[in-house]
Each structure stands twice: as C-alpha cells, then as structure tokens.
Amino acid sequence: MRIIILTLIVVIIFYQCIFSIDKKKENDKENSAVKNRYELFDDFKMLDEPGFFDVEFTPRRTKALIFSTLIPGSGQTFLGDEIKGMGISLAFYGTALAAVIAHNNSQGREDRIRVLTQDYNSKGNYNDAEKVWQTILAEKTNRDNDYDRRTIFTWLAVGVWVYNIFDILFLTNDQGENEFSQNNRVIDLNLAAYNDFKGVALKLNLP
Amino acid sequence: MNKKTIIFIFMLSGSLYLISCGKAEDIISPTHYSRVPRPVNLSVNYDTTSTGMYRVNINWTVESTNNLKDFEIYRSINTGTFFFLSGGINSTNFIDSTLSNTDDYSLAFFVNGRGIDRFVGQSSDTVKITVTKTF
Numbered sequence: 042m043r044i045i046i047l048t049l050i051v052v053i054i055f056y057q058c059i060f061s062i063d064k065k066k067e068n069d070k071e072n073s074a075v076k077n078r079y080e081l082f083d084d085f086k087m088l089d090e091p092g093f094f095d096v097e098f099t100p101r102r103t104k105a106l107i108f109s110t111l112i113p114g115s116g117q118t119f120l121g122d123e124i125k126g127m128g129i130s131l132a133f134y135g136t137a138l139a140a141v142i143a144h145n146n147s148q149g150r151e152d153r154i155r156v157l158t159q160d161y162n163s164k165g166n167y168n169d170a171e172k173v174w175q176t177i178l179a180e181k182t183n184r185d186n187d188y189d190r191r192t193i194f195t196w197l198a199v200g201v202w203v204y205n206i207f208d209i210l211f212l213t214n215d216q217g218e219n220e221f222s223q224n225n226r227v228i229d230l231n232l233a234a235y236n237d238f239k240g241v242a243l244k245l246n247l248p
Numbered sequence: 249m250n251k252k253t254i255i256f257i258f259m260l261s262g263s264l265y266l267i268s269c270g271k272a273e274d275i276i277s278p279t280h281y282s283r284v285p286r287p288v289n290l291s292v293n294y295d296t297t298s299t300g301m302y303r304v305n306i307n308w309t310v311e312s313t314n315n316l317k318d319f320e321i322y323r324s325i326n327t328g329t330f331f332f333l334s335g336g337i338n339s340t341n342f343i344d345s346t347l348s349n350t351d352d353y354s355l356a357f358f359v360n361g362r363g364i365d366r367f368v369g370q371s372s373d374t375v376k377i378t379v380t381k382t383f
Binding site: 168 | 256258260271272273275276278280282283360366367368369370371380383
C-alpha cells in the first residue's frame with residue numbers, strides 16, 4: 042500500500058511540474074489586459090528566454106522522447122549526447138537486470154521452500170523435522186533478501202527511467218543532425234572500415 | 249492525445265506493472281515442537297535384584313497426553329553410542345534389569361514420546377548414572 046501511494050505521489054508531482062507552467066502562462070495572459078511598455082518589453086524578454094520547464098517539442102525531440110521511452114538513453118544519443126545516453130542505458134539495463142536476477146532467485150527459493158515444506162510434512166520424527174525446518178528458515182531468509190534486492194533494483198531502474206525522461210525533456214540540448222559526423226569529441230565509438238579492417242572503432246581524440 | 253498525457257499514462261502503467269509483481273508467500277507454522285509432548289524431569293536410581301542383576305529405575309513426566317501413544321527409551325553404556333532399549337512403554341517409568349551385577353557401568357538414558365500419528369517427538373534430556381557392583 043505504501044509503495045502504491047509513493048508511486049502515485051511521484052507520478053502526480055511529475056505531472057504537475059509539467060502542467061503547472063502552462064497553467065501559469067494562461068493565468069498571466071488573463072491578468073495582463075493592459076500593460077505598459079516596460080511590461081511589454083519584459084514579456085518580449087521572457088519570450089526570448091524560455092523557462093526551465095518550457096519544452097519545445099520539435100520533431101527531433103519528440104522522436105528522441107519516444108526513443109528514450111522505449112530504450113532509456115537512446116534519445117540522448119539521438120540528440121547528440123552519446124556519452125550520457127550510454128551511461129543512462131547502462132544504468133537502466135544494469136539495475137533492471139539485477140532486479141530480474143533477484144526476482145528469478147526469489148522464485149527459485151520459493152519453489153525450494155515448497156519442496157522443503159512437503160519434505161517437512163512427511164518427516165516422522167522430531168530430529169529430521171527440525172533439520173528440514175532449519176533449512177526452511179535459512180531459505181526463507183535468503184528469499185526475503187532476494188525480494189528486498191528485487192524491490193531496490195526495480196525502483197532504481199524506475200528512477201533511472203524517470204530521470205531519463207526528465208533529462209530528455211529538460212536537460213539534454215539538441216546538438217543537431219550533423220553532430221555525429223562533424224563533432225570532435227574526446228571519445229568516438231563508431232563502425233569503421235579502413236583498408237582490410239572492418240569493425241567497431243574506438244577513437245580517442247587527444248587535445 | 250496530448251504528449252504529456254502519453255508520458256503520464258506510460259509512467260502510470262509502468263508503476264502499476266511494478267506494483268503487481270508477486271509478494272513473498274508465508275511459510276507454514278512449525279508443528280514438530282508441540283506435536284508430541286516431550287518427556288521431562290528424568291530421574292534414575294538403581295539397586296540390585298536377588299538374581300544378581302542391576303535394577304535401574306528411570307522415571308519421567310509429561311506435561312500433557314495430547315497425541316501421546318507410548319514412549320521409547322534409549323541407553324548408552326560406558327559413554328558409547330545410544331541404542332534402542334525398549335519401546336511401547338505405556339507408563340512414565342521403566343525398569344532396566346538387563347545388566348548383570350558383575351561389573352561397573354556408566355549408563356545414560358533418554359526417552360522419546362511417540363504420537364498416535366506415529367510421529368516420534370523431541371527427546372528428553374539425557375540422564376546419567378554410574379552403577380557399581382556389590383561384593
């Protein structure tokens with residue numbers, strides 16, 4: 042129940058952050074029927090300087106948003122920030138994989154506890170039953186740890202995914218379509234063909 | 249549909265999916281601790297019979313008779329391994345008169361309760377006694 046409430050709160054806060062700016066603008070428009078020239082000048086300045094939460098949904102950013110929604114980090118790479126994109130992808134898939142492994146382990150331990158329970162019920166004396174019972178308790182401890190790990194890594198993956206969306210909307214600048222071919226970054230990772238060599242090339246551009 | 253609404257729906261559906269993941273199943277409650285009453289307060293004493301045997305008396309008590317069918321008793325001689333001595337004992341005492349009064353012995357005993365469902369319950373504490381021959 043606590044998880045549901047926390048999730049809804051996070052989602053609602055995020056949603057409100059996006060919409061509150063639009064509502065504020067609409068209110069400002071309604072309240073500014075008559076303005077002097079300084080106020081108008083400020084309005085022009087504000088138009089030139091977009092706020093932090095102003096999102097301009099250009100076709101490239103929209104596409105990047107879709108990419109990042111499906112594959113975290115790919116939108117950042119699409120917009121030209123491949124290092125950040127790579128980091129987000131690694132963070133997301135790392136945490137998600139850890140969550141999947143922990144879930145898998147917990148299910149395996151759950152099955153083992155079921156088998157041990159059947160074994161426990163079939164034991165005919167105290168000593169054998171006690172041995173099996175202690176094994177069940179140890180397995181339960183391990184299973185609970187796996188469930189805890191699953192929960193932690195799942196929410197970490199969710200956090201990375203949410204950050205990824207937030208980042209693509211507000212923190213990543215579009216570096217243009219030609220960034221891949223014209224930039225001169227410190228690290229380049231590309232497919233390359235040179236004489237007989239064809240493969241993946243990692244290029245370090247030293248200053 | 250508004251793009252922000254799409255993001256909201258994505259986040260909400262993802263959160264609901266995560267919440268729907270399975271939770272840990274409860275394990276059973278242990279029954280073997282109280283299934284058959286445990287013999288307690290073991291005491292032992294001995295004397296000799298007129299036929300030249302030791303007569304070792306072992307007494308114990310139980311706190312209830314729920315699911316209790318009978319008792320079985322195990323004995324160790326001179327700190328050796330415990331072996332089954334007798335079973336099907338329907339009282340809370342037993343007389344061991346199987347050792348002849350020709351040597352000294354260090355004896356140890358423990359008792360198990362056996363349930364109506366044939367479950368053998370927790371063993372009693374071990375009680376020890378040294379019997380010495382009389383001249």
